[in-house]
Amino acid sequence: MISVxxxxxxxxxxxxxxxxxxxxxDLHKKQPAVTVSAMSGITDLLLKAAKAAITxxxxxxxxxxxxxxxxxxxxxxxxxxxxxxxxxxxxxIAAELTHLEEFLRAIAIIGELSPRSHDEIIALGEKFAAFxxxxxxxxxxxxxxxxxxxxxxxxxxxxxxxxLFFTTVQENIFSRITPILKRKGIPIITGFFGRIPxxxxxxxxxxxxxxxxxxxxxxxxxxxIQIWTDVDGILSADPRIVSETLILEELSFAxxxxxxxxxxxxxxxxxxxxxxxxxxxxxxxxxxxxxxPGTLITKAGKHNTCAPFKSITAKKNITxxxxxxxxxxxxxxxxxIFRLCSEHGVAIDLISTSEASLSLTVEGSEKxxxxxxxxxxxxxxxxxxxxxxxxxxxxxxxxxxIGLSGRFFSTLGKVGVNIYMISxxxxxxxxxxxxxxxxxxxxxxxxxxxxFSPCPLPQKx
Ligand code: ADP
Ligand code: ASP
Ligand code: MG
Numbered sequence: 001m002i003s004v005x006x007x008x009x010x011x012x013x014x015x016x017x018x019x020x021x022x023x024x025x026d027l028h029k030k031q032p033a034v035t036v037s038a039m040s041g042i043t044d045l046l047l048k049a050a051k052a053a054i055t056x057x058x059x060x061x062x063x064x065x066x067x068x069x070x071x072x073x074x075x076x077x078x079x080x081x082x083x084x085x086x087x088x089x090x091x092x093i094a095a096e097l098t099h100l101e102e103f104l105r106a107i108a109i110i111g112e113l114s115p116r117s118h119d120e121i122i123a124l125g126e127k128f129a130a131f132x133x134x135x136x137x138x139x140x141x142x143x144x145x146x147x148x149x150x151x152x153x154x155x156x157x158x159x160x161x162x163x164l165f166f167t168t169v170q171e172n173i174f175s176r177i178t179p180i181l182k183r184k185g186i187p188i189i190t191g192f193f194g195r196i197p198x199x200x201x202x203x204x205x206x207x208x209x210x211x212x213x214x215x216x217x218x219x220x221x222x223x224x225i226q227i228w229t230d231v232d233g234i235l236s237a238d239p240r241i242v243s244e245t246l247i248l249e250e251l252s253f254a255x256x257x258x259x260x261x262x263x264x265x266x267x268x269x270x271x272x273x274x275x276x277x278x279x280x281x282x283x284x285x286x287x288x289x290x291x292x293p294g295t296l297i298t299k300a301g302k303h304n305t306c307a308p309f310k311s312i313t314a315k316k317n318i319t320x321x322x323x324x325x326x327x328x329x330x331x332x333x334x335x336x337i338f339r340l341c342s343e344h345g346v347a348i349d350l351i352s353t354s355e356a357s358l359s360l361t362v363e364g365s366e367k368x369x370x371x372x373x374x375x376x377x378x379x380x381x382x383x384x385x386x387x388x389x390x391x392x393x394x395x396x397x398x399x400x401x402i403g404l405s406g407r408f409f410s411t412l413g414k415v416g417v418n419i420y421m422i423s424x425x426x427x428x429x430x431x432x433x434x435x436x437x438x439x440x441x442x443x444x445x446x447x448x449x450x451x452f453s454p455c456p457l458p459q460k461x
Contacts, residue, residue, distance in 0.1 A: 001031040002224045003217030008040035009230040010287035011129045014078035037191045037209035038125025046122045053104040054113050079136045089135045115199025123150050126190035134188035143185040149193035170219035210268035218274035225282045232286045233295030237312045242448045244457040252301025258430050262392035263315030306455035309395025312447050314440045318388040324357040326380040344372045350423045389440045392432035399428040415446040
């Protein structure tokens with residue numbers, strides 16, 4: 001079997017869903033288990049509705065619910081020919097939306113939104129998308145079955161997201177999907193899984209459907225995990241920043257994981273580890289251009305011959321925390337920092353130390369960073385700089401390429417980009433540095449021109 005995932009843009013309209021259905025039908029012989037994301041824009045609307053409920057903006061809430069309803073009902077009408085099936089889909093959407101409305105009204109009264117309630121609200125986007133695709137396939141005579149992973153783990157059994165949690169998720173996915181595949185049916189799975197401890201947005205992050213598809217692939221020992229999106233593959237830079245980019249033919253697991261970690265939105269950062277564990281190749285494909293080969297991610301990867309690395313990426317919304325006047329010894333300070341970051345759910349990316357100070361970049365909500373700052377202040381002076389970004393170039397080609405870092409930094413210097421922190425891992429898969437968030441576009445464009453001009457650049461956006 002193969003695990004196949006379609007993103008929000010791919011599911012964005014009746015026409016697009018038709019295209020997705022055709023791709024699924026073409027893949028039928030390979031026994032696809034299909035995971036889908038919400039129609040583009042729907043998760044944002046659901047998050048807005050939750051916010052409106054909690055802040056008591058009832059009119060805004062009603063207007064959002066109406067928009068969600070209209071978008072889905074129109075799509076169903078365009079998508080489903082058989083009257084009884086169309087009615088089934090309309091009734092399903094209406095019932096779920098009535099439930100959501102009641103739920104949001106209750107939240108407005110209580111004035112409190114737990115991570116679990118939050119999950120219940122945003123799950124709807126993936127539930128609707130999966131339901132519509134399954135009914136559309138049914139309408140065309142295929143044995144498609146809608147699978148909601150919303151309750152794939154029993155509520156309250158786990159209090160944290162750890163390897164045991166993921167093992168249970170995968171075991172339950174296996175028993176839920178296997179009977180469908182055995183009878184040659186097509187499971188259409190919600191990209192939302194579980195109502196996870198701490199909430200899926202906080203715990204896994206937006207774009208979680210990629211990760212769900214990877215878990216499905218790992219659970220069912222897929223031959224391949226395919227992530228279908230709106231670009232021809234992983235590119236040498238974000239196409240919204242650089243208009244002519246190189247489509248990367250093959251990357252290693254390590255490179256793809258680094259790229260996703262450093263902000264390349266095309267795959268969710270957690271997509272790679274389930275694939276690594278079972279050595280399952282991951283392929284990125286374009287729904288709007290299914291003939292294109294896409295990008296293949298494998299254990300070994302393949303070297304780029306026209307540039308000294310694979311891709312440039314950046315992660316915005318980074319805070320630099322600098323500690324000085326530390327009252328504890330260095331080892332104690334380090335231990336305390338890691339403990340506090342873990343306690344507050346704040347991820348550290350880069351660290352730089354000297355005798356007098358220690359700087360680290362953290363990612364996390366303002367609330368979490370403030371809580372961390374408060375704790376750190378107990379044993380040192382803390383200075384916080386917001387509005388920063390981590391810029392990274394990624395590629396195994398860089399290993400032992402003497403002089404590359406010099407070229408990297410001088411390119412940034414030439415366009416007036418100041419560098420606040422620098423890091424390079426021992427495996428030399430990436431070079432990363434901290435720059436101002438406002439310099440990201442300028443930095444990426446300059447680096448791309450410097451390093452990728454010898455490459456054939458077919459992708460124009
Ligand atoms: P989906 O809805 O299919 O999950 P996303 O919007 O999450 O799609 O991811 C695809 C988008 O990622 C592309 O449209 C592109 O703008 C962006 N992107 C950022 N960096 C890269 C990159 N290096 N390669 C390809 N796409 C990238
Ligand atoms: N729809 C969800 C989001 O926007 C999940 C996904 O697209 O994978 O985050
Ligand atoms: Mg995505």
